[in-house]
Amino acid sequence: MSNLFRRDFLKGLVAVPFLGYFSMFFEKSIGKEIKGKKKNIYETLKIKELDAPKQKLLPPTGAGSKRLRIGLVGHGWRGEQLLKTLGFVHPEFVEKNTINGEPTKALLDFLNQEDLNVEFAAVCDTFDVRTKRAVEISSNELHPGGRRKSKAVKVFSSYREMVKSDEIDAIIIATADHTHALIAIEAAKAGKHVYLEKPMTHSIEEAVALKKTVKSTGIVFQLGHQNRQQMSFKIAREMYQKGVLGEVSMVQTYTNRNNTFGAWIRDDAFDHKLGNRDNINWKEFLANAPWTEFDLKRYFSWQRYSDYGTSVTGNDFTHRFDCVNQVLDLGIPDTVVAMGGQHYYKTHGDMPDVMNAIFHYPDRKLTMTYDCSLKNSTYRESRIMGTEATMDVDGAITLFKDGQSKRYSDLKINTSDPMYYYDPYAGIDAVSSATSQSYFRGGYGRTLIDGKVVDATFLHLKEWIDAVRGKGQPSCHVDIGFQEAVTFNLANLAYVHKRPVKWDPVNEKAIIL
Numbered sequence: 001m002s003n004l005f006r007r008d009f010l011k012g013l014v015a016v017p018f019l020g021y022f023s024m025f026f027e028k029s030i031g032k033e034i035k036g037k038k039k040n041i042y043e044t045l046k047i048k049e050l051d052a053p054k055q056k057l058l059p060p061t062g063a064g065s066k067r068l069r070i071g072l073v074g075h076g077w078r079g080e081q082l083l084k085t086l087g088f089v090h091p092e093f094v095e096k097n098t099i100n101g102e103p104t105k106a107l108l109d110f111l112n113q114e115d116l117n118v119e120f121a122a123v124c125d126t127f128d129v130r131t132k133r134a135v136e137i138s139s140n141e142l143h144p145g146g147r148r149k150s151k152a153v154k155v156f157s158s159y160r161e162m163v164k165s166d167e168i169d170a171i172i173i174a175t176a177d178h179t180h181a182l183i184a185i186e187a188a189k190a191g192k193h194v195y196l197e198k199p200m201t202h203s204i205e206e207a208v209a210l211k212k213t214v215k216s217t218g219i220v221f222q223l224g225h226q227n228r229q230q231m232s233f234k235i236a237r238e239m240y241q242k243g244v245l246g247e248v249s250m251v252q253t254y255t256n257r258n259n260t261f262g263a264w265i266r267d268d269a270f271d272h273k274l275g276n277r278d279n280i281n282w283k284e285f286l287a288n289a290p291w292t293e294f295d296l297k298r299y300f301s302w303q304r305y306s307d308y309g310t311s312v313t314g315n316d317f318t319h320r321f322d323c324v325n326q327v328l329d330l331g332i333p334d335t336v337v338a339m340g341g342q343h344y345y346k347t348h349g350d351m352p353d354v355m356n357a358i359f360h361y362p363d364r365k366l367t368m369t370y371d372c373s374l375k376n377s378t379y380r381e382s383r384i385m386g387t388e389a390t391m392d393v394d395g396a397i398t399l400f401k402d403g404q405s406k407r408y409s410d411l412k413i414n415t416s417d418p419m420y421y422y423d424p425y426a427g428i429d430a431v432s433s434a435t436s437q438s439y440f441r442g443g444y445g446r447t448l449i450d451g452k453v454v455d456a457t458f459l460h461l462k463e464w465i466d467a468v469r470g471k472g473q474p475s476c477h478v479d480i481g482f483q484e485a486v487t488f489n490l491a492n493l494a495y496v497h498k499r500p501v502k503w504d505p506v507n508e509k510a511i512i513l
Contacts, residue, residue, distance in 0.1 A: 061117075061466050068465060071122035071168040071192075073159045073183055074175035075130040078197060082172055083137060084110065085458045087144045088120045090137045113458060115145035116465055121168050124156040127299075128279040129271055131155055158284060159183045163190040170220075170468055173197060178308045179287045181206035188217045193468045195461065197224040198322075199314040199488060200481035207485035208508050214478040222464035222474040223481035225322040229459035235422060236384075236393045237327045244399070245386030246407065248328065251368040252385070253320035255312055258377035263345045263353060264303035264315060272300040297348055304349030311351050311495070312372045313488040320370065320382055322476070322484055327384065327393065330368065332486045333359035335502050335513075338494035344375050357491040370491065389419070396423040486510075 070086065072079055083089070089110060097107035123134040138153035156162040163171060163186050170193035173183050181201040184194050194214070200223050201207040214221045227233060239245070257263060266272055275296055282294045289307045292298065303309040310318075324330060340355030353374035360367050381392040388405045392398040399420035401408045413419055466472045486503065493510055494501040500513040 061462075061469050061471055065117055065469055068116075068118045068468060069121035069167060069169045070118050071124070071156075071162050071165070071171045072120070072134070073124045073162065073171060073173050074197075075123055075125045075134045076174060079125075079130075079172070079174040080133075080137070081457065082174060082195075082461065083120060083134075085455065085461050086116060086118055086120065087113070088137050088150075089140060089142070090133065091140045094140065094142055111142070111144055111146075113144045113455075114462070115143065116462060118465065119151065120153050121151070122154045122156055122162050122165065124159050124162050126281040126285040127271065127275060129274050160186060163187045163192050168192065170195070170465075174224075176285070176302045176308045177310045177314055178202045178289050181210045182287055184210055184221075185213045188213045188219045188221070191217065191219065193220040193464075195222045195224065195464050196481075198484070199310050199318045200478075200485040201489075202308075202310060202314075204486055204489045204508075204510055207482050207489070211478050211482045220464065220467045220474060221478045221481075222460065222467070223476040223478075223484070224460065225319065225476045225480075225484070226456040226460040227319060227323050228326065228475040229454075229456040229463070230323075230395065232393060232395055232397050232422060233323055233326045236391060236397055239391070239397075239399075240327050240384070244389060245384060245391055246388030246402075246405070247365070248384055248386045249366050250385040251324055251328070251330075251366065252383040253317065253324060253368065253370045254380040254382070255316040255320075255370075255372040255374075256376050256378050256380060257374050260345070262377075263374045264301060264309075264351070265345060265348050266300040267297070269300060272296065275299060301348050304345070304351040306350050306492075309349070309351065310488065311492055312353075312355055312374070313357070313370070313491045316372070317357075317370050317491070318484050318488050321368075321487055322480070323393070324368065324382055324384065325480070325483060328364075330361060330364065331483050332503050332505065333368070333490065334362050335360045335500055336487075336490040336494045337500045338491045339498070340372070340495060352495065355495065357494065359487065359491070397421070 072083065075083075080090075084093075087110075093110075094107065097104040103111065120134075120138050123131060123138075125131045125134070135153055135155065138150055141147050141149055143150075154165075154167060156165070159171075162168065163183075171183075171187045172195045173180060173187070174197045175183065177199060180196055180199070181203075184196050187194050188210075201210055240248070260267070277294055280294075280299060282299070285299060286292070292307075298305055298308070303315055309315070321330075336357060336359050338355065338357035340352040342350060342352050344353045345351075352372070355370070355372040357370040358367055359370070381394045381396075381398070384391045384393065387402065388407045389402055390400045392400075397420070398418045400417075401411060401413060401415050401419050403415045408419070411419065460476070463472060464474055467474050490501050490503060490510055493512065497512050502511045502513055504511055
């Protein structure tokens with residue numbers, strides 16, 4: 001049966017009655033005894049090698065292609081992660097991962113990743129400490145594929161100078177949310193291809209302007225939702241399209257965290273202790289935000305301030321929404337309501353730490369909910385509820401029969417026991433900390449494609465770079481980003497105004513009811 005699932009599970013959903021798959025499998029698995037104890041249901045149903053749908057890794061495009069010159073705006077923790085994915089690491093990473101002259105697995109994994117044939121050509125940051133670190137990264141000669149000399153990265157004092165430069169072809173933006181649209185629009189107008197970290201924009205008006213600019217300039221745009229590369233969501237999408245869930249009436253999404261770091265308070269961050277008036281360009285950081293005096297809390301914990309950040313919805317719900325949107329093609333809701341408050345973390349900004357939002361899709365006959373608590377760490381998957389089955393989905397998939405299901409009425413299984421479970425990470429011992437495990441469970445890290453474990457961010461950047469080279473299309477293009485930006489901003493407006501907010505698709509604007 002494991003071979004059957006590996007080979008033909010999703011392909012067979014179209015032609016074969018679902019009971020034919022599930023009943024045969026469960027007769028052999030449910031209720032087995034191990035040393036007098038019932039076997040754990042998750043161990044029973046784990047199908048480690050499932051790699052459907054049959055997606056293949058695209059062949060390398062770097063070899064024989066012109067080297068792509070990339071500029072990075074915003075070299076914070078995420079910016080450095082993206083550089084590593086592109087093949088550039090700090091010398092201390094190499095030193096730390098070389099023991100007795102031998103590379104660790106982490107270093108080997110880095111060296112063995114595909115060489116994308118890109119140049120780290122330029123950097124810009126409002127914090128001198130981060131800029132200096134980027135220069136140090138560019139001095140490291142060790143890259144995927146071996147050792148090679150690299151040009152020293154060129155430092156620009158502002159993104160405006162960078163996008164005008166003829167020394168770069170494309171730009172990666174990993175800055176505070178309130179500057180995303182500002183920088184991306186200027187880059188697109190200058191003919192630079194754009195990879196933009198999520199969320200797409202700080203407001204709906206910015207989303208409208210950015211979408212218009214990207215379409216008029218024709219540049220290749222990719223929004224940084226790397227979960228677009230996760231096989232679990234691709235499989236979930238195919239299962240939904242083939243009727244496994246029946247008619248979906250409700251979707252539930254969540255954020256649960258319970259510490260200051262999870263609440264985006266960065267007082268203890270290493271670089272926070274190094275920042276001061278002399279090495280931070282405060283005016284450049286503020287950009288078009290309201291003027292306020294220099295404040296380290298605002299600079300390093302900017303996510304918590306509505307002047308710069310996009311609240312819990314922009315920080316986390318955007319991920320959940322994009323994952324569910326992949327599966328169901330939800331698009332922008334008709335109406336949104338939201339409530340909550342800042343009850344616990346009152347020392348930084350105005351971001352709520354408890355929030356609930358409801359998104360109504362009357363044409364789809366469903367609602368989606370978002371529940372956020374920054375004072376509880378219980379992990380919960382996104383849940384899609386249909387007439388025939390309920391699906392919990394993140395990096396894995398768990399499928400439950402509905403108690404009133406007609407399609408699966410003859411399947412003798414408790415509704416609390418999974419009738420299908422997909423976990424591509426089973427048996428892979430690569431993460432240990434609770435934070436890392438939660439990150440990977442959420443689907444933000446590795447994925448399984450063509451029998452290989454691959455970093456999802458690498459796949460997402462590669463997809464963008466391939467598209468720049470004329471091969472393929474970005475999966476999180478500007479229209480998808482527009483749906484994300486409008487949806488979470490509708491929730492923020494509903495929360496701030498304490499009123500329902502309706503979307504006007506003709507005029508592309510929000511209406512406060």
